[in-house]
Amino acid sequence: MRILFKDANILNVKDGTLSLGNVITCGNTIEYVGTSSFGEFDEVIDCNKNIVMPGFVDAHCHSPMSILRGTGDDTALDEWLYNYMIPLENKLTPDDIYWGEKLAVLEYLASGITTVEECYFENEKILQALSQSGLRARVGFGPSTRKVSGDLQTYLKTQLSLFEKYDSSLLKPCVYIHAIYSTTQEDIEKSVDFSAKHNLPMSIHLSETLDEVGNCTVQNGGLTPPQYLESLGFFDRQTLCYHCVHMDKDDLQILSDYDASICTCPSSNVKLASGIAPVYAMQNKGINIAIGTDGPASNNSLDMFKEMFLVATLSKVAISDASVVKASEVLKMATLNGAKALGFDSGEIAKGKKADIIVVDIHNPHMHPHDNLVSNLVYSAKSSDVKLTMVDGKILYRDGKYTNEDVEQIYKKVDEIKKRLKNEH
Numbered sequence: 505m506r507i508l509f510k511d512a513n514i515l516n517v518k519d520g521t522l523s524l525g526n527v528i529t530c531g532n533t534i535e536y537v538g539t540s541s542f543g544e545f546d547e548v549i550d551c552n553k554n555i556v557m558p559g560f561v562d563a564h565c566h567s568p569m570s571i572l573r574g575t576g577d578d579t580a581l582d583e584w585l586y587n588y589m590i591p592l593e594n595k596l597t598p599d600d601i602y603w604g605e606k607l608a609v610l611e612y613l614a615s616g617i618t619t620v621e622e623c624y625f626e627n628e629k630i631l632q633a634l635s636q637s638g639l640r641a642r643v644g645f646g647p648s649t650r651k652v653s654g655d656l657q658t659y660l661k662t663q664l665s666l667f668e669k670y671d672s673s674l675l676k677p678c679v680y681i682h683a684i685y686s687t688t689q690e691d692i693e694k695s696v697d698f699s700a701k702h703n704l705p706m707s708i709h710l711s712e713t714l715d716e717v718g719n720c721t722v723q724n725g726g727l728t729p730p731q732y733l734e735s736l737g738f739f740d741r742q743t744l745c746y747h748c749v750h751m752d753k754d755d756l757q758i759l760s761d762y763d764a765s766i767c768t769c770p771s772s773n774v775k776l777a778s779g780i781a782p783v784y785a786m787q788n789k790g791i792n793i794a795i796g797t798d799g800p801a802s803n804n805s806l807d808m809f810k811e812m813f814l815v816a817t818l819s820k821v822a823i824s825d826a827s828v829v830k831a832s833e834v835l836k837m838a839t840l841n842g843a844k845a846l847g848f849d850s851g852e853i854a855k856g857k858k859a860d861i862i863v864v865d866i867h868n869p870h871m872h873p874h875d876n877l878v879s880n881l882v883y884s885a886k887s888s889d890v891k892l893t894m895v896d897g898k899i900l901y902r903d904g905k906y907t908n909e910d911v912e913q914i915y916k917k918v919d920e921i922k923k924r925l926k927n928e929h
């Protein structure tokens with residue numbers, strides 16, 4: 505399949521510039537970016553000067569929590585987690601999780617998200633839903649808030665074997681530790697050993713709240729969460745740390761020294777009153793910063809436009825300087841940096857890269873005038889401006905319609921599940 509996107513405003517996320525031209529995809533790869541066009545095409549898409557840019561990489565999510573959207577809102581984090589989320593999550597069946605993942609897929613595709621980092625339970629169902637969707641994803645497994653039945657080593661082995669059924673270029677595994685506070689030292693060490701043995705990357709929620717940092721320091725001889733993980737060899741692997749809200753310069757230096765990536769999740773952090781991540785300080789340490797939505801129960805939407813706006817604006821307000829964390833930098837975080845954090849060869853519109861492409865409409869009032877479209881993308885654009893979403897060279901969403909998903913069936917199933925959960929809670 506060879507597709508021409510013609511007359512497009514093509515975003516270069518490396519330097520934050522736009523240029524008018526054409527993009528050609530061949531199979532799952534970007535074949536050409538420039539002002540010419542050549543050869544035969546299976547389809548020509550007239551972009552009418554709309555923006556063609558890499559799809560967003562949502563580097564941290566628990567997608568099936570879409571079923572719990574609106575549950576426990578406006579309660580404190582501890583109450584939200586222990587009185588609402590965990591009890592309800594314990595009632596979710598594998599089928600519930602499958603339909604929750606499907607609902608999230610609809611939202612991802614409609615808002616231009618082409619890649620996700622997924623961390624939840626019942627990965628067999630999650631992998632099934634993701635493989636049907638055509639999305640690119642890294643899927644985590646390991647010690648989590650739902651107790652692993654039996655021996656952790658056996659569980660990890662079984663989880664890894666699930667990936668053998670699926671296309672390894674689209675779905676990759678990683679070892680996911682929920683958090684220091686929910687995992688024993690022994691289980692962290694076992695997970696690190698497993699990751700080393702199988703050459704797998706690792707992810708964790710880290711320094712999300714002040715309580716987490718305080719408790720870790722008290723329980724581990726004065727070590728902060730990054731210092732504690734360093735002492736267990738966690739950072740010897742390729743690692744991605746979610747949140748990192750409460751980190752000082754020394755903590756960030758550890759992440760920088762080990763080349764760890766950070767995924768900042770501003771909506772979740774402000775909604776749960778966790779705080780504002782020190783993004784400008786992370787940038788100054790040269791850390792690869794990606795952006796995530798976190799689960800749709802703590803956000804409550806899977807919308808990277810909203811996250812980009814918050815990363816830029818909260819970072820400015822945190823240090824009272826409107827000149828820091830610029831729109832072009834945030835666009836790179838939401839695309840190329842995310843792809844790098846997850847280990848995918850995508851995240852930019854460039855020859856040879858995987859064809860994960862979205863088309864963003866600029867013919868709406870809030871996108872005019874057009875003299876600074878890079879800024880408009882971060883400060884004015886809405887997820888409903890996404891007209892088309894392509895993953896791995898396949899168009900999965902166009903003008904409100906999905907290629908692989910039965911929308912009405914998904915809504916019906918999710919409503920039934922939510923009704924049942926309400927009766928059980």
Ligand SMILES: [Zn+2]
Nearest residue numbers: 709746798799
């Ligand atoms: Zn999370």
